[in-house]
Amino acid sequence: MADLGRASAFYDRALALLGLKRLVNVTAEQSGGSAFIGYGEDRPYFWIGEGEATKGPLHVAFTATSRAMVDAFHAAAIAAGAKDNGPPGVRAHYAPDYYGAFVLDPDGHNIEAVCRAAPA
Secondary structure, X not given: OOOHHHHHHHHHHHHHOOOOEEEEEEOXXXXXXOOEEEEEXXXXXXXXXXXXXXXXXXXXEEEOOOHHHHHHHHHHHHHOOOEEEXXXXXXXXXOOOOXXXXXXXXXXXXXXXXXXXXXX
């Protein structure tokens, strides 16, 4: 991430609506190089780190358990500074039950929340 502080502020807010939280902070001194932050539910499985931004397209999709959760993720991400890259809605070209929303994070990466459950 070009700016780890800005990126972590974004992910702290956006991922919270999906039930993920910041679990690990690794300093540059601890890693012997760059700082990293790990997100997850009970263990980290999504990591961001400082340094030069990834070049080229990057798309990360997170599972949501309801369409309302997808909607909430999208609203929170936009409020946290993301750019809209596809509002919440059915994406029938992927699958009839595919409900997703897309945003661009502070580094321009395509971040998605998707729910495959039937509407409530």
